[in-house]
Amino acid sequence: MMIMSCVLTFSIGFFIEFHALTSNKDKLNVNTATNDTMIVKSIKFITLPISDKQGVTALVETIDKEKLQLKVFQPLAAPIPSSEFFHLHTCTFKGKYKPSNFPGQYAYFNVKSIHFQDCIPHHPNWLDNVRLMRNKYTENMLSSNILGKDKLIALATGNIQYINKDELTLIRQLGISHLFAVSGTHVGVLVGILYQILKRLPMPVVFAKLIVLLLLPCYLIFAGEAPSAQRAVLMTCIALIFSKLIMVKGISILAFVYIILTLHSPELHYHLGFQFSFTICFILLLMQKLYVQKPLINIVVLTSIISFYGTVPISYHHFNEVQWQGILTNLYFVPLYSLIIIPLAFITIPLALFAPFLLKSITFIIKGLFFFQNHLLHLSKPLANFHWVIPNYGEIGYCLLSVGCFISLYLLVQRRYKQLLCFTVTVVLFSLFYQPTGKNEMTLIDVGQGDAILFKTSNHQTLLIDTGGQIEHLKNKSQSTVTERKLYPTLKQKGVTHIDYVLITHAHADHMGELERLARLTTIRNIIINSNHFDRDKLQEVISVANDENARIHSAFDLGQLSLGDFYFQFLNATIPDSDNPNHHSVITLAFIHQTHILLMGDATIENEEKLLKAYPLPKINVLKVGHHGSLTSTSENFISKIKPEYALISSGKNNLYRLPHPEVLTRLKQHDVKTYNTADNQNLTIQFNINPDKRFQLTNAN
Incomplete structure (x- = not known):
């Protein structure tokens, strides 16, 4: 049954990917003609605009529900309006439409200048109301003097644009950028917090589940609707609904979610977050017997190693580089974020939205916590100087690397740790020092x-x-x-x-x-x-x-x-x-x-x-x-x-x-x-x- 399910899922995925590639080429061909043509679009702001001396950027949505990356090439003459303004207004701008270079990425709407006084009122829907809360939270956090507010915003809303570029580059090089991508860890922490609160209230368990089921879609919108968040929220909802009715295995739920999401948005196949999220989740579910009911340190070490081997082919395909640093940095950053910083980010949401003055009461805690986190980043920085680069050897190289990772995971499941170490060292040394004769x-x-x-x-x-x-x-x-x-x-x-x-x-x-x-x-x-x-x-x-x-x-x-x-x-x-x-x-x-x-x-x-x-x-x-x-x-x-x-x-x-x-x-x-x-x-x-x-x-x- 498992083999049949895997074959069916693989077949559906292949045809979805083929359809996505074809439709994207058609879309690019259609939009190429308009790339140099000025067009007019009515948009709603999804995120607060970010303004500097060079211009303005924001994520927006057109009236036909297409999400675009707005780029304005002139600085604003007036201050940016408040989140309530964007909640209640639709703006019409004239600019150039630029298709995305890769499937799964937002297209660009490039505008020379904008004037918010030209925006007109509109009646917000429930999505707009959730986005208002997201933007209001971001607004209140930015106006505070909390150390680490940029990371708290990223963890709560999925918006990493407020993190310093150099620090964000370091985070990526250290292999811990997944902590800032809203995914299973964030959803699990949120559900855990909600459960701890709701179980203490005088209500049946079914009502508590219903409240969680109603809040999760709202949180998905609040967190920016990233593919990894879509996967985590949908899996959690399915698990909550069917937990007492039928015996559903995690991999079956994952396969079902995969089919739903890719049928709805085939271009997600090419989204990097989608690939990492589903691959890591699949392998962790497949190998869960190796680490469940183990001490916390064992779980962290094993899941870090499993995630590393499982995603090496993806890293190679996209970056020609293997982020080996994550094996080490995840040992201390994953517990720090999962147990302390991510829960703290969720606590700041109601405080920032409904009682901003109370944020001052936990400023000292947040300051000490991020001072410690910044110190860890500084100590880990030398690791980023050692790059494991693998040249592009085409499909053969990808297949060989995938086979090597499969062998490594098999040895890990069999608990042949010495053989795994020897095999890994051999592969690393071979990839670093073997240089076949190239071409001029x-x-x-x-x-x-x-x-x-x-x-x-x-x-x-x-x-x-x-x-x-x-x-x-x-x-x-x-x-x-x-x-x-x-x-x-x-x-x-x-x-x-x-x-x-x-x-x-x-x-x-x-x-x-x-x-x-x-x-x-x-x-x-x-x-x-x-x-x-x-x-x-x-x-x-x-x-x-x-x-x-x-x-x-x-x-x-x-x-x-x-x-x-x-x-x-x-x-x-x-x-x-x-x-x-x-x-x-x-x-x-x-x-x-x-x-x-x-x-x-x-x-x-x-x-x-x-x-x-x-x-x-x-x-x-x-x-x-x-x-x-x-x-x-x-x-x-x-x-x-x-x-x-x-x-x-x-x-x-x-x-x-x-x-x-x-x-x-x-x-x-x-x-x-x-x-x-x-x-x-x-x-x-x-x-x-x-x-x-x-x-x-x-x-x-x-x-």
Whole structure:
């Protein structure tokens, strides 16, 4: 029966996933046409807007019940209204609809500016009333001076946006971010608190269950309706309803909940929280005999180990990294949060909503508790420096890793702890030190409006030309940095655990802005710059990074050339000495491999191109990295005629403010029969180089 249930669930899941993928592609195709078109939408605010000097963000809902991430690109001239205002008003804004990049994520509604005086009254429903309580709680907590209020808000409402970005990154790196995702632990604590209160009241047990059943859907709305919360609430409701009527096993309930949720919202299949939540719950239920009725410390250790092995394939698939730190950090953070901090977060809900003045009475307790928690985070921080990166080996790698995790869990069930330890150590050492011969390749990394180009040799030597980065007035447009979103994930996917050389072409933020952040996540051994012309503040930043990394700083033109494996790089000096424009001082790189010539222009201008042609006898260029993201200031007619490139690669952001690449540049390249690819359209662009003269290089990852 169990095998039949599993096969049935797997089959349904496969068809749901196939349907989700197909429908999402159709949705993306439909919405692509409206991506650049201004549209008008009437929305209700689900969360309180978060405002700063750069603009406003909020989660909103349209009149047709679609949830969107609202992004406003101008700061508000007036204060944000209260939670009661958003409870009673619908707002109509004009903006651009941007589909989500991945299924299961909210689409964006990008608006230039908003004016709340244009909002009109509406009649709230029960969902609006629950959201009012959620926003009122958030509002009152934010206005308090309680230490750790950002985490209490996250634990109570599921909204992590108020947690400091650096602290949130550390929490993720330590493998404890699941504690802030409303799931089974939170629902279990809430039901336990409600049960302790209700059982002391003079009422039948059935009435107590009915009250809990009525409150759980409200709590789901209050907690933000995350997939993990949906799973936990629905499972709890089913267990409460059928606990005395029929014998229902936990896995059967989980399978039933899985089918309900995925039939209702097929795109949940791709939601990371959904995958982690269901996988961990399934494996813990499957292996519950191993840890039930054991001492608390045994339960914490065993569930932590089981959860780790069960989710390794998911972590590998999404992040090319295994968060081994969670095995250790969960030993002390899970009891701390489950037994103390999460119950405390629930206690603050009625206090903040109905008696805010009473919050002061527990401020001392909360302060001491989060002082202790912050101390634990600080002590655990060194663990985040050790990354277990596994390159992308495709489906074969995923299958092998899944089999390895299955073997590990089997050994754990059989209580063969010595064999489990030996097997795990062997796998870890193999994954860390086994490096199969790779391919010589160049990757133009999609870092938005910026440059980052990775050269990787077959023996795993690396040169990174520029790091990408955002200019100052765009830095806070995203909740994550370019390094977190694009650069470091690409390096992990390529199996890059250190960078031999980083070349900064010139001192502009979109070319070197991520250097410091990148250095926090990986080792940099050498930094190359144009030392003859470099901004003083940015030079100090380079020196600081070099000191922290114990890296050497080289002058590009003094170094002159560099050999890495089969690659040979020549740093060409076509700078304009008297100019104050950093673009005029870009380091131009000419790369050779086998019979292929690659020219990388940085942000060099037409003046640099003319000087380059006079100073160097350039060969016919096979691959050109177009200068200055395709701006009219670069890539002149004369330059293209002389170097005759076969391929042109452009690094630019989708729908960027500068409208690059310029249509005239694209037309010029087309007239010379140059095959042109843009990261804005194709994301990462990878070229693999071969010895075979008939097929010297192959461009991949292009649409």
